[in-house]
Amino acid sequence: MVGRAAYIAVDWGTTNRRAYAVASDGTVLETLRDERGVLSLAPDAYPAEISALRARFGVDPVIAVGMVGSSRGWCEAPYVDAPATLERLAASCREAAPHVRIVPGVALRDGRRPDVMRGEEIQILGAIHAGTAPATALFCQPGTHNKWVETVDGAITTFTTVMTGELFALLRAHGILAGMLDGVVSDGAPFRRGLRRGIASGNLAATLFEVRAGLLLDRLEPSEAAAYASGVLIGADVATREDLSRRPVYLLGGGDLNVLYAAAVSELGGTPITVPDGATTAGIHAIWSLSA
Amino acid sequence: MVGRAAYIAVDWGTTNRRAYAVASDGTVLETLRDERGVLSLAPDAYPAEISALRARFGVDPVIAVGMVGSSRGWCEAPYVDAPATLERLAASCREAAPHVRIVPGVALRDGRRPDVMRGEEIQILGAIHAGTAPATALFCQPGTHNKWVETVDGAITTFTTVMTGELFALLRAHGILAGMLDGVVSDGAPFRRGLRRGIASGNLAATLFEVRAGLLLDRLEPSEAAAYASGVLIGADVATREDLSRRPVYLLGGGDLNVLYAAAVSELGGTPITVPDGATTAGIHAIWSLSA
Numbered sequence: 001m002v003g004r005a006a007y008i009a010v011d012w013g014t015t016n017r018r019a020y021a022v023a024s025d026g027t028v029l030e031t032l033r034d035e036r037g038v039l040s041l042a043p044d045a046y047p048a049e050i051s052a053l054r055a056r057f058g059v060d061p062v063i064a065v066g067m068v069g070s071s072r073g074w075c076e077a078p079y080v081d082a083p084a085t086l087e088r089l090a091a092s093c094r095e096a097a098p099h100v101r102i103v104p105g106v107a108l109r110d111g112r113r114p115d116v117m118r119g120e121e122i123q124i125l126g127a128i129h130a131g132t133a134p135a136t137a138l139f140c141q142p143g144t145h146n147k148w149v150e151t152v153d154g155a156i157t158t159f160t161t162v163m164t165g166e167l168f169a170l171l172r173a174h175g176i177l178a179g180m181l182d183g184v185v186s187d188g189a190p191f192r193r194g195l196r197r198g199i200a201s202g203n204l205a206a207t208l209f210e211v212r213a214g215l216l217l218d219r220l221e222p223s224e225a226a227a228y229a230s231g232v233l234i235g236a237d238v239a240t241r242e243d244l245s246r247r248p249v250y251l252l253g254g255g256d257l258n259v260l261y262a263a264a265v266s267e268l269g270g271t272p273i274t275v276p277d278g279a280t281t282a283g284i285h286a287i288w289s290l291s292a
Numbered sequence: 293m294v295g296r297a298a299y300i301a302v303d304w305g306t307t308n309r310r311a312y313a314v315a316s317d318g319t320v321l322e323t324l325r326d327e328r329g330v331l332s333l334a335p336d337a338y339p340a341e342i343s344a345l346r347a348r349f350g351v352d353p354v355i356a357v358g359m360v361g362s363s364r365g366w367c368e369a370p371y372v373d374a375p376a377t378l379e380r381l382a383a384s385c386r387e388a389a390p391h392v393r394i395v396p397g398v399a400l401r402d403g404r405r406p407d408v409m410r411g412e413e414i415q416i417l418g419a420i421h422a423g424t425a426p427a428t429a430l431f432c433q434p435g436t437h438n439k440w441v442e443t444v445d446g447a448i449t450t451f452t453t454v455m456t457g458e459l460f461a462l463l464r465a466h467g468i469l470a471g472m473l474d475g476v477v478s479d480g481a482p483f484r485r486g487l488r489r490g491i492a493s494g495n496l497a498a499t500l501f502e503v504r505a506g507l508l509l510d511r512l513e514p515s516e517a518a519a520y521a522s523g524v525l526i527g528a529d530v531a532t533r534e535d536l537s538r539r540p541v542y543l544l545g546g547g548d549l550n551v552l553y554a555a556a557v558s559e560l561g562g563t564p565i566t567v568p569d570g571a572t573t574a575g576i577h578a579i580w581s582l583s584a
Contacts, residue, residue, distance in 0.1 A: 071508075079509075107509055113489075114505040145468070145501060161501040163468075170462040176437070176455070197405075203532040204496050205525070209437060209453040213406040216363070217371075217399055233497070240495040 005029055007061035008053050009284040012068035013037050013119060014144075018280075021057040026285040028278075030057065038067040038074075046074040050100055062100040063284050066119030069094065069102040079107035079116060083155035086125045086283065090290035103287055106156055115161050119280075120147045123252055126283020127275045128154050133250045138243065139275075142254030142261045144169070146237060164237040165257070168230055176212055183226035187263045190224035194231020195267050199239040207232050234264045244270030252279060297321055299353035300345050301576040304360035305329050305411060306436075310572075313349040318577040320570075322349065330359040330366075338366040342392055354392040355576050358411030361386065361394040371399035371408060375447035378417045378575065382582035395579055398448055407453055411572075412439045415544055418575020419567045420446050425542045430535060431567075434546030434553045436461070438529060456529040457549070460522055468504055475518035479555045482516035486523020487559050491531040499524050526556045536562030544571060 005021035009028075015037040021030040036049065046068075054060055069077035077094035084106040093101040105118030120141050127133040128151065139149040144165040150158050172181040185191065201207035211229045214220030220228055238244075238261065248271040251258045262272035297313035301320075307329040313322040328341065338360075346352055361369035367388035372380050376398040385393040397410030412433050419425040420443065431441040436457040442450050464473040477483065493499035503521045506512030512520055530536075530553065540563040543550045554564035 108505075109509050113499075113502050114509045114511050115502065116505045116508055160495075160498050161505070162495065162498040163501050164497050166467050167459075167497055170467055174466060175458050175462055203452075203454065203529075205456050205459055205529060206452050206454040206532070207405075209455050210405050210407065213400075213408045213453070216408055217401050217406045219401075219406050237495075237497060240498070 005057055005059040007063060007288055008057050008059060009281055009288075010053070010062060010064040010066075010068070011119065011280050011284075012064050012066045012073070014039055014067045019053050019057070020281055020284075021059065022281065022285060022288070026282065026289075028281050032056065038070070038072055041074075043074060047097060050097065060099050063093075063103065063287055064096075064100065065103040065122045065280070065284060069104060070118055075102060077102040077104040079105050079109070081107055081109050082159070083152070083157045084121060084125075085155045086129060086286045087290060089121065089125070090287045093287070093291065101287075101291070103284070106159070108158060111158070115159055117147060117149075117159060117161070120149065120159075121156055122283035122287070123279045124149050124151060124156060124283075125154065126281070126286065127250070127252060127279035129286045130279060130282035132275050132279065133273075137250050138241075138247055139250045139252055140261055140265075141252045142257035146261075148241065162237045162240075164233050168233050171208065171229065172226070177208070177225075177229070180211065180215060180222065181226040181229050183223050185227045185230045185260070187259055188227060190221075190227040191231040191260065192263070192267070194228035195235035195264055196231075197228075198232035198235025198237075199264075199268060201232070201236055204233070204236045207236070230260065231264075234260055235267070238264040238268055241268075241270075244268050248273045250275050297349055297351040299355060299580055300349050300351060301573055301580075302345070302354060302356040302358075302360070303411060303414075303572050303576075304356050304358045304365070306331055306359045311345050311349070312573055312576075313351065314573065314577060314580070318574065318581075320573050324348065330362070330364055333366075335366060339389060342389065352391050355385075355395065355579055356388075356392065357395040357414045357572070357576060361396060362410055367394055369394040369396040371397050371401070373399055373401050374451070375444070375449045376413060376417075377447045378421060378578045379582060381413065381417070382579045385579070385583070393579075393583070395576070398451070400450060403450075407451055409439060409441075409451060409453070412441065412451075413448055414575035414579070415571045416441050416443060416448060416575075417446065418573070418578065419542070419544060419571035421578045422571060422574035424567050424571065425565075429542050430533075430539055431542045431544055432553055432557075433544045434549035438553075440533065454529045454532075456525050460525050463500065463521065464518070469500070469517075469521065472503065472507060472514065473518040473521055475515050477519045477522045477552070479551055480519060482513075482519040483523040483552065484555070484559070486520035487527040487556055488523075489520075490524035490527025490529075491556075491560060493524070493528055496525070496528045499528070522552065526552055527559070530556040530560055533560075533562075536560050540565045542567050
């Protein structure tokens with residue numbers, strides 16, 4: 001280990017887990033990535049997991065974010081209602097065990113429609129805290145459930161979860177398009193054609209069937225179908241934003257998906273800006289500092 | 293058997309099969325319904341299936357419609373391009389074996405978007421032929437893949453396939469909503485609330501996530517979630533039609549689903565009209581008569 005760790009930060013998601021040994025100045029000293037996500041763990045498995053992390057990193061305090069605080073996780077940390085700041089999240093942590101705090105997610109509870117997030121909030125507010133994104137901005141976090149998040153003066157004010165990635169995964173694995181969507185998905189001509197079709201469609205459940213019809217009628221090559229379908233889904237997702245010409249989109253944490261969402265934002269005349277890595281640990285460190 | 297059969301009509305779909313012994317005047321003398329659909333049969337199983345139907349019904353000629361004529365079925369009957377009439381379908385049947393004709397499906401090949409149907413065309417044109425629907429009309433055929441079909445003077449001119457039923461089935465069986473959508477789906481208050489939300493949504497992949505968020509935030513009862521989600525999907529589907537105030541919607545063949553689609557059409561200010569059963573055999577009999 002390079003320096004002296006002050007605490008362990010854990011980004012504990014549904015499928016994946018990332019744990020970090022963090023110094024008191026926020027420097028990440030060591031990182032562990034594995035697949036010990038919430039779905040792979042029984043509720044009584046967490047104390048042993050925490051002990052193992054402490055033994056590995058040589059330090060006791062733990063701050064965890066993400067699905068670990070959900071009803072399917074270890075210990076439910078009730079949602080904070082929007083508008084949500086780092087200060088409110090820090091004040092609402094749940095102590096799951098001695099020296100183990102779980103940061104709550106954020107809920108839209110009383111508006112026109114309900115929505116929830118767990119883990120994304122800390123990445124957004126961490127980016128703002130680290131100065132890699134402005135305090136008032138529009139964010140996009142591509143993934144299984146893409147999040148569009150709006151912040152005002154460092155508070156998450158509203159957000160929308162879109163099941164874009166999940167729909168692609170379901171269609172690829174099951175149903176009429178199964179076996180047709182196993183090709184490479186990258187930002188090339190088939191993806192761009194799908195994007196334009198998805199942007200113009202207005203009826204996602206109909207446009208998706210065009211993938212099958214296009215293959216049957218030789219208007220789509222089998223090798224292009226996956227990229228085209230991904231374009232349709234991402235195009236339909238991004239096209240629902242009506243504010244892309246007014247402000248840039250700050251893209252966070254989606255890896256390869258960020259490239260595809262950036263292409264979609266550009267296709268619609270918007271400006272995508274990729275936020276550098278490190279936002280989640282910056283957010284957790286802010287929680288640590290606020291609670292110290 | 294009540295009378296003397298002239299031929300066997302088979303509605304041979306992906307999952308189900310219906311076979312009818314039909315008299316020369318079109319009277320259905322006997323009906324067989326089973327699950328020997330295309331997915332359950334190997335390509336070389338069809339001759340034995342035909343022999344069994346002939347033995348059962350005591351007559352040789354067979355006219356089959358539906359997925360049996362697809363690349364996944366027995367013998368591919370190439371699509372007829374829209375506009376498609378009964379006459380063109382009759383002239384384009386494929387002889388799969390002696391005295392076994394397969395009626396082709398219909399394709400939108402050269403327009404803005406591709407689409408295909410197999411089996412639905414015979415039901416639509418059969419209803420028109422039988423006089424249970426007008427020759428120029430808008431049809432809706434709820435199912436795994438809902439079809440919206442427009443006819444002009446007895447010809448199918450354009451249509452749209454919407455994967456509404458498939459999306460519901462995928463979400464119910466897999467992914468984040470699995471286990472939440474097992475309740476009863478019927479036309480009650482939760483379904484109507486879902487309908488209104490789906491009609492207003494404009495972003496299906498986001499509105500579907502509200503089912504999960506609504507359950508987590510106690511805005512939706514677990515017992516209501518399936519009906520609500522069905523309402524969202526059907527509402528979003530029907531809301532894409534912009535012509536509902538101008539003409540009635542003729543609903544065909546969806547069983548319980550017809551009730552839900554009729555509710556959605558009414559909710560949007562349209563007029564649903566349920567077409568009586570018998571359209572498919574009426575259509576096949578028209579093919580028989582035209583080819584005799």
